[in-house]
Amino acid sequence: MAVFTEVSVDQAQKLAHNLGLGQVVALQGIEGGIENTNYFLTTDQGEWVLTLFERLTHAQLPFYLHLMKHLAQRGVRVPDPQAKLAGVRLGKGEDELLHTVAGKPAAVVNRLPGKSVLAPAAAHCAVVGEALAHMHLAGADYDRQQPNLRGLAWWNETVPVVLPHLDDAQRSLIESELAYQNHVAQSAAYEGLPRGPVHADLFRDNAIFDLARQGEDATPVLGGFFDFYFAGCDTWLFDLAVCLNDWAIDWPTGAHDAERAQAMLDAYQAVRPLTAGERQLLPALLRAGALRFWISRLWDFHLPREASMLKAHDPAHFERVLRERVARPYTLS
Template sequence: MAVFTEVSEREAGELVHRLQLGELRELRGIQGGIENTNYFLTTEQDGARQEYVLTLFERLTAEQLPFYLYLMKHLARHGIPVPDPHALAGSAGKDEEHGQLLHRVAGKPAAVVDRLRGASVLDPGPAHCAAVGAMLARMHLAARDYPRHQPNLRGLAWWNETVPVVLPHTTPEQAALLRSELAFQNHVAEGSLYAALPRGPVHADLFRDNVMFEDGRLTGFFDFYFAGVDTWLFDIAVCLNDWCVDLSAGAHDQARAAAFLDAYGGVRPLAAAERRLLPAMLRAGALRFWISRLWDFHLPREAALLQPHDPSHFERVLRQRVAHPPLA
């Protein structure tokens, strides 16, 4: 969540007024992340202070953004703890009962959502992983009737487009792994097992820093701006590759993975095709983030606050997943 676009207190305050959220008291840029501009907003209304997050979208378009914002609203209405987007006052109507959730600030499309309580747990244990697994399954089921459709924009088609762009920045050994793994994933995606995988809206980026806990209790999932319709198994794999690996070596952590999968399966049991393709999808999740981190690291954009992630971490995870495929 870097700051690419500077927002003045006047601009932020005007939006807060249009959303009827009170008076702006503080505006603070958020450091971390690489996609959007984010600020914490503190407002005051009737003597009470509230916290929100203002996001300016740097890459996503006004045509793409309603999928994410209305998905968050849909999930919030179904009891999933996610940041609830705020609509322009008086904008609800028969075409959109939730009102206008997409706004404009500093010339960029923008949204304001509730700030979740708690903090991210960066050294999770099995209990944290179980909580995430169970909530992810609830989220998948809650989104089954979400009416909008948009593909995972960082899915297989994007991998095929982006690998040739990052190859010049890799060593011969890395390039060989990227090419071979991409070929493997294209082969998997053409098979009947892959076609049988259950699908629906997925978060697609549910890392440790995108989940909040407070007093040991999971208080929310956030940062849905990589979401899209994909296989639920891909979402599971992305989580396992972050929540259930050793960060220094990229190795699989069986205890945490078992806790995650048991809790997920207690809410939504995995289908036979999902169990068989889990090792391949773990490789897919590692490949996706290795490609994107190579892209962000070697082809960065300017930002006031920007810390691109180290691409080598997901190279290690991918090599571990290829050499030591875990059992579902």
């Protein structure tokens, strides 16, 4: 369990009181996170998720929290940040959705129903593709701006830091791919891509399905998307590419899974058809998505931080995905 900052029941109760959430019944650390401290917070009024932010600052967080509130108010199934009661004093750097616990920026959101499906079928990919398109459109009028903090600028800063930990073949691949992505980002076609707020980390474990409910013909029912704390303003195509690189990949080899990819793309385009420029640059953005997560996993693996319990993801997985995307570019039919 990645618990960087311990939270006492008394601290959780004070926060619950300020939010009008009732009496704390249970507080349990959540396994799996590598960026933030997360707890399941149960009160006599419901179930919530308490997040303490270990890297992001009070100044950065309003973008994420108000984006989730914006999407939730438009019917997108995402966590809904809970606001302070009227009259509760705002601490330094806080607003109505952003709080402070144990000296760290914090937020409380409702706990969405369901569980992650780590071996998705084409039907799950279709549900995610449709919801992702709706999310992009719902966020189009969001008026706050913040760049994707794990975008190209961060790649350029971080690759030199991880290079000493790579062998010759890995260094050659990561340097050549970084140069390629800088070239793509300078192109007119890239500049013309539709963009707006993106999740930027919508992997299988950041979506849940309500397993107690199913649609017609046993269609999966989305419980929601969560963990928006890598979100930022970027191209919608990059967001879609990140999804395809996780939901529609053969895990052992990193190879493209055509059936699942087509299901996701068809469902996405039924809501928001891709532009000609997006269709042209999909292979490049699939490579970009693989590079982004290879770099971040190398960084987490070789330069870890202390936590109560922490296991970094294997960086070799996205090295395999990137090699597959370079060797066998995927193009839309």
